[in-house]
Amino acid sequence: MNIRLAAAADDEAIWRxxxxxxxxxxxxxxxxxxxRHDALAYWRSPGHAVFVAEDRDTIVxxxxxxxxxxxxxxxVANCGYxxxxxxxxKGVARAMCSHSIKEARQRxxxxxxxxxxxxxxxxxxxxxxxxxxEIAGRLPEAFEHPGLGPVDAYVMVRKL
Amino acid sequence: MNIRLAAAADDEAIWRxxxxxxxxxxxxxxxxxxxRHDALAYWRSPGHAVFVAEDRDTIVxxxxxxxxxxxxxxxVANCGYxxxxxxxxKGVARAMCSHSIKEARQRxxxxxxxxxxxxxxxxxxxxxxxxxxEIAGRLPEAFEHPGLGPVDAYVMVRKL
Numbered sequence: 001m002n003i004r005l006a007a008a009a010d011d012e013a014i015w016r017x018x019x020x021x022x023x024x025x026x027x028x029x030x031x032x033x034x035x036r037h038d039a040l041a042y043w044r045s046p047g048h049a050v051f052v053a054e055d056r057d058t059i060v061x062x063x064x065x066x067x068x069x070x071x072x073x074x075x076v077a078n079c080g081y082x083x084x085x086x087x088x089x090k091g092v093a094r095a096m097c098s099h100s101i102k103e104a105r106q107r108x109x110x111x112x113x114x115x116x117x118x119x120x121x122x123x124x125x126x127x128x129x130x131x132x133x134e135i136a137g138r139l140p141e142a143f144e145h146p147g148l149g150p151v152d153a154y155v156m157v158r159k160l
Numbered sequence: 161m162n163i164r165l166a167a168a169a170d171d172e173a174i175w176r177x178x179x180x181x182x183x184x185x186x187x188x189x190x191x192x193x194x195x196r197h198d199a200l201a202y203w204r205s206p207g208h209a210v211f212v213a214e215d216r217d218t219i220v221x222x223x224x225x226x227x228x229x230x231x232x233x234x235x236v237a238n239c240g241y242x243x244x245x246x247x248x249x250k251g252v253a254r255a256m257c258s259h260s261i262k263e264a265r266q267r268x269x270x271x272x273x274x275x276x277x278x279x280x281x282x283x284x285x286x287x288x289x290x291x292x293x294e295i296a297g298r299l300p301e302a303f304e305h306p307g308l309g310p311v312d313a314y315v316m317v318r319k320l
Contacts, residue, residue, distance in 0.1 A: 022231075025231060025232060028231065029229035029230055029231045029232050029233030029234070030230055030231045031230055031231045032231060034231075069189035069302075070189055070190055070191055071182075071185060071188065071189045071190045071191045071192060071194075072185060072189050072278075072303045072304040072305060072306070073189030073276065073302060073303055073304075073313070074189070074304075075304060076299075076302055111300075111301070111302070113299065113302070115275070116229065116233065118232075136297040136298060136299055136300075136315075137296040137297015137298070137299075137315045138296060138297070139236075139296055139297075139315070139317060140271075140296075140317065140319075141270075141271070142229075142233060142236055142271070142273070142317075143232045143233055144232040144233075144235060145232060146232070155296075155297045155299070155315055157299060157300065157302075159300075
């Protein structure tokens with residue numbers, strides 16, 4: 001697997017991956033009917049460095065890296081990761097997380113924080129824990145899951 | 161004290177209050193050298209409802225109310241409050257918080273979350289607790305305080 005900065009030509013592949021996750025509405029607090037334009041504008045927001053993970057010639061995942069806050073909070077990074085549905089269970093998310101930790105260190109960040117890990121997303125919670133993240137807080141019923149109704153979300157952090 | 165939606169004509173008064181807080185850099189993760197334009201653009205971001213608190217004819221505080229997330233997280237509100245330096249200790253923040261809770265309920269929010277309450281800001285932490293907020297999480301050394309160095313920040317939540 002190769003992980004690199006996204007180019008403009010990757011937009012279609014990135015959108016296919018985001019589309020699947022955002023339409024399902026189970027892992028990100030993003031409107032399920034978000035348009036391609038708005039989804040890409042969000043993923044590529046000013047201040048986001050966007051990466052893609054390639055397996056041979058296919059893009060199987062994408063993540064962004066940004067400062068979680070400005071001013072006195074600018075030393076803490078934040079990331080979002082999405083894996084293509086047919087590439088799940090193959091270590092793509094773990095590889096992207098590992099890559100993002102190195103990138104964040106190189107950019108001088110001293111910690112990383114995930115603001116909204118949905119508690120019903122067991123796979124993600126366990127994966128981030130195995131990558132060194134701890135649950136710093138529980139947000140009760142902070143997410144309205146399309147199938148499960150109100151579920152908690154976690155704030156997860158690790159030092160870099 | 162009267163609390164009402166901010167008008168365009170309130171920008172100068174709002175900026176005077178933000179300027180003091182942002183220049184001090186002790187309570188918000190905002191660059192201390194932020195310009196008037198950028199500070200007002202942040203306070204009046206799309207999706208923010210901005211209010212001012214008036215004591216007789218003087219604006220003594222301002223707050224914004226917004227959805228903390230979109231999609232499945234859009235039922236949780238978020239607010240930021242700032243009080244003019246010469247109006248501190250007079251119940252302005254408490255009055256704005258109480259007002260914001262009523263406003264948020266009217267707008268259909270089911271909870272309110274503060275994402276980044278700086279732990280060294282004892283007055284604020286105690287005030288929010290007395291307004292029904294609980295510490296949901298502690299973010300270790302998430303804020304670089306200009307005088308104290310690295311300090312923790314809290315995520316605080318309450319149901320509405």
